[in-house]
Amino acid sequence: MLLGQAESGKSTLQKQFQLYYASHTLEHERPSWRPIVFFNILKAIRMVLAEIDLEFPLPQGSTGMAPSISGSTSASSSSASRPDPSWFPELAQLRMKLLPLVASEDALASELSGGVSVGGGRSGVYVRAGWQTLVTPSRSWPMPSDMRSAASRPTPVTNIVAQTIAALQEEITTTWRHPGVRYLLAGNKLRLEEYAAHFLDDISRVAQPDYLPTAEDILHVRLQTLGVTEHTFDIDMAGSLYTWLLYDVGGARGQRHVWVPYFEDATAIIFLAPISAFDQYLEEDPRTNRIDDSLQLFTAICSNKLLQKAALVLMLNKTDILRKKIEAGIKVRKYISSYGDRPNSYEEVSEYFRAHFIQVHRRKDISHRPLYLHFTSMIDIKATQSIIINVNEAIMRSHLTSIGLA
Ligand SMILES: Nc1nc2c(ncn2[C@@H]2O[C@H](COP(=O)(O)OP(=O)(O)OP(=O)(O)O)[C@@H](O)[C@H]2O)c(=O)[nH]1
Numbered sequence: 001m002l003l004g005q006a007e008s009g010k011s012t013l014q015k016q017f018q019l020y021y022a023s024h025t026l027e028h029e030r031p032s033w034r035p036i037v038f039f040n041i042l043k044a045i046r047m048v049l050a051e052i053d054l055e056f057p058l059p060q061g062s063t064g065m066a067p068s069i070s071g072s073t074s075a076s077s078s079s080a081s082r083p084d085p086s087w088f089p090e091l092a093q094l095r096m097k098l099l100p101l102v103a104s105e106d107a108l109a110s111e112l113s114g115g116v117s118v119g120g121g122r123s124g125v126y127v128r129a130g131w132q133t134l135v136t137p138s139r140s141w142p143m144p145s146d147m148r149s150a151a152s153r154p155t156p157v158t159n160i161v162a163q164t165i166a167a168l169q170e171e172i173t174t175t176w177r178h179p180g181v182r183y184l185l186a187g188n189k190l191r192l193e194e195y196a197a198h199f200l201d202d203i204s205r206v207a208q209p210d211y212l213p214t215a216e217d218i219l220h221v222r223l224q225t226l227g228v229t230e231h232t233f234d235i236d237m238a239g240s241l242y243t244w245l246l247y248d249v250g251g252a253r254g255q256r257h258v259w260v261p262y263f264e265d266a267t268a269i270i271f272l273a274p275i276s277a278f279d280q281y282l283e284e285d286p287r288t289n290r291i292d293d294s295l296q297l298f299t300a301i302c303s304n305k306l307l308q309k310a311a312l313v314l315m316l317n318k319t320d321i322l323r324k325k326i327e328a329g330i331k332v333r334k335y336i337s338s339y340g341d342r343p344n345s346y347e348e349v350s351e352y353f354r355a356h357f358i359q360v361h362r363r364k365d366i367s368h369r370p371l372y373l374h375f376t377s378m379i380d381i382k383a384t385q386s387i388i389i390n391v392n393e394a395i396m397r398s399h400l401t402s403i404g405l406a
């Protein structure tokens, strides 16, 4: 079972399992990820435009007309420490051009979910068990009948969005690279989700008419999980074939009660904690720091009686983002006062978080079982695949020990 707070990387790990053990199924699913990539892009653009509107409003009575974009000099200059007056009309003009994209977001969300479940959360749209079967049959759960009927539906909105992205790709790139937007990003006024840079840096690729998401794209996509989804893999270990059931769950607080019925049968828990999230708060409770929430949740998992026989794997995830934040000079002390005067280096910070999780395990683990701990970056295919092999062996060993065969 994959556990952890929302956006900790559970579904991304599930995709890595799929990539390693059943890459052909991921290959088949590539077309069904295409609208989700678009959906993520639209959301990132909406957030950029909203912040532009807030930070660079045009003075009353202004026409919003600016010198032509290509003739603008500031668009190519390096980011400044103060807003440049020329950014206001330039960005207002770009914003006007990109607004049609934002307007299609709701229609795409509705088409994407087959009209089944839209709404809630920053993600706006949820993944339900079996959603991929909208496009390709796979070994997921049986899909609800309302989704089955959606499977044969055409995708006119997706096609319109694809064409609009293609038509506006230059404007998207100019906006994304604009020093005003860089200024908002650097000052943390504009906080985008992790996938934004991956897709917006490379929009011309996505804008190709025959674009199909790559494995990297699929790993970067964000789609919130609703409830519990089951995935099956046949795994060859030392010449014997085992069928593994992997349960991926929704991690937001409102989703956690549905985990419990699965606990008693769980052979292993893989708990994901995004240690890059020290400067972030829960969407569902903006007063709770994300690292605190992860520690509390990990405490509850370690001390849960129903899980006492399950092997325990801890993945301190999003190390790539942690590294970038530290390099950008973001101070851990500012968000976690107990960090004190320790050096603000990647090594010190990651070790500090590791020590906290280990301490929770030492103090709260109900069955004093070993803790298999890894630092991970779920978007790094090579590194994650070798961790998956390692973790599987550990889980298998622990399982054989628990049933008296090792
Ligand atoms: N850069 C980076 N991005 C990551 C990493 N792990 C996950 N992500 C991204 O973080 C976002 C959230 O990941 P998910 O796997 O959807 O999170 P989740 O735990 O399944 O979230 P819920 O389904 O809401 O519980 C996705 O856009 C992922 O691509 C990582 O190690 N590094």
Ligand SMILES: [Mg+2]
Pocket: 010, 011, 012, 223, 224, 225, 248, 249, 250, 251
């Ligand atoms: Mg998920």
